[in-house]
Amino acid sequence: MKLYRLHATQQLPITPEEAWNFLSNPENLQKITPARMGFQILSGTERPMYPGQIIQYNVSPIPGIRTRWVSEITHVEPGSYFVDEQRFGPYSLWHHKHFIKKTDGGVLMEDIVDYKLPLGILGSLAHPIFVRKQLSEIFRHREKALTDMFGSLPGRPTTFTIETL
Incomplete structure (x- = not known):
């Protein structure tokens, strides 16, 4: 069983409150997901985010x-x-953890995703060929979408890694 970890960071010139208001609204996920993924929310976004909330979507x-x-x-x-x-x-x-930390001039957004693929050895073979590339594309798209919406902090690069645990 292979377990993978995706780790991404991005700094934005917004307040923690602005970052939280955007990220904690599940309806905004469509704004930062590549259109080719056909992301469509089906239910679960009627209330502000809370523990136990179930959100359904097609992708x-x-x-x-x-x-x-x-x-x-x-x-x-x-x-x-x-x-x-x-x-x-x-x-x-x-298992996707989203963190927001105040920094000089804005916020640091950090994502840590621990994930495992189905299908045993077939899933492991698909990871370097397809899954890793697709996740990289999704998070790079997200980075660009957030930068287009909120701007960027000069000299503060984003980071993105995927490793096997």
Whole structure:
């Protein structure tokens, strides 16, 4: 069983409150997801984020194949962090921590995703060929979308890594 960790950081010239208001609203996920993924929220966004919240959406991780993704918000510390976990979807495990930290001139947004692929050895073979590339594309798209919306902090590069645990 291979477990992977994606770690991404991005600094933005906004307040922690602005960052929290944007990131904690599940409806904004569509704004920072590549259009080719066909992201569509089905339910669960009627109230502000809270522990136990179930959010359902459709997504197309592979062109022409749509799947239902069901996430639960398991932990929330308003203004600081939240955790979403996949309950049903394309991964065997998806545990995504979102952190917001105040910095000079803005905020540092940090994502840590621990994930496992289904299908045993086939999933492990698909990771370097397809999954790693797709996750990199998704998070690079997100980085650009957030920069386009909020600007950037000069001299403060973003980071992105995926490692096997």
